[in-house]
Amino acid sequence: MKFLVTEECARLARWLRLMGHDTALLPAQPLSELYRTAYQESRIIVTRNRRARPSRLFRMIQLDGRTLEEQLRQLMREAPLTIDATTVLGRCDRCNVLVEPIDKSLVKSRVPPYVYETQSTFHQCPSCRRIYWSATHEHRIRAFFSQLTP
Numbered sequence: 427m428k429f430l431v432t433e434e435c436a437r438l439a440r441w442l443r444l445m446g447h448d449t450a451l452l453p454a455q456p457l458s459e460l461y462r463t464a465y466q467e468s469r470i471i472v473t474r475n476r477r478a479r480p481s482r483l484f485r486m487i488q489l490d491g492r493t494l495e496e497q498l499r500q501l502m503r504e505a506p507l508t509i510d511a512t513t514v515l516g517r518c519d520r521c522n523v524l525v526e527p528i529d530k531s532l533v534k535s536r537v538p539p540y541v542y543e544t545q546s547t548f549h550q551c552p553s554c555r556r557i558y559w560s561a562t563h564e565h566r567i568r569a570f571f572s573q574l575t576p
Contacts, residue, residue: 427447427448427470427505427507428447428448428449428450428467428468428469428470429442429447429448429449429450429469429470429471429472430449430450430452430460430463430464430467430469430470430471430472431449431450431451431452431471431472431473432452432460432471432472432473432474432475432478433451433452433453433454434473434474434475435472435473435474435489435497436451437494438472438489438494438497438498439451440519440520441494441498442472442501442507443517443518443519443522444514444515444517444519444567445507445509445510445513445514445571446510446512446513446514446515446516446517447507447513447517448517448522449517449522450463450467450469450522451522457475457477457478457479460473460478461481461483461484464483464484464485464486465483465484469484470484470485470486470487470505471484471485471486471487472486472487472489472501473486473487473488473489474488474489476488487500487501487504487505489501495574498574499574502574502575509571509572509574509575511568514567514568514571515558515564515567518551518553518554518556518558520551520554520556521551521553521554521556523551523552523553523554525549525550525551525552525558526549526550526551526552527547527548527549528548528549528550528557529548530542530545530546530547530548533548533550533557536557537557537559541559541561545559545560545561547559547560
């Protein structure tokens with residue numbers, strides 16, 4: 427599933443990417459541009475914008491919840507959105523690009539010394555070059571996702 431999230435749901439877009447879902451974030455634009463992009467890229471529109479209207483040309487989910495948890499639960503019901511442990515944290519949460527493994531020796535000058543000493547596996551976004559590694563935030567993210575699933 428590919429999503430197109432409107433800017434009022436930017437936080438949700440980041441978390442969908444952390445889940446491993448291809449999620450484009452569309453800045454404020456006319457609704458016609460939103461519809462065109464969803465149609466051309468075969469994306470599901472996710473929005474809180476009440477002026478947006480569904481069409482037979484694309485799928486749209488109008489979010490009711492205000493909290494991240496409520497929004498994700500609604501997507502799990504309506505999309506249906508899934509959480510796959512193998513794809514969680516597989517995308518750059520900023521660029522929406524799949525991250526790639528990178529040799530530890532290549533990140534030494536780009537991560538804190540303690541991280542370099544304690545971690546053995548690193549990933550990099552090929553677009554923004556951001557470096558990712560397993561840390562306590564990963565455990566918190568996975569715990570948050572596990573509480574969403576029954």
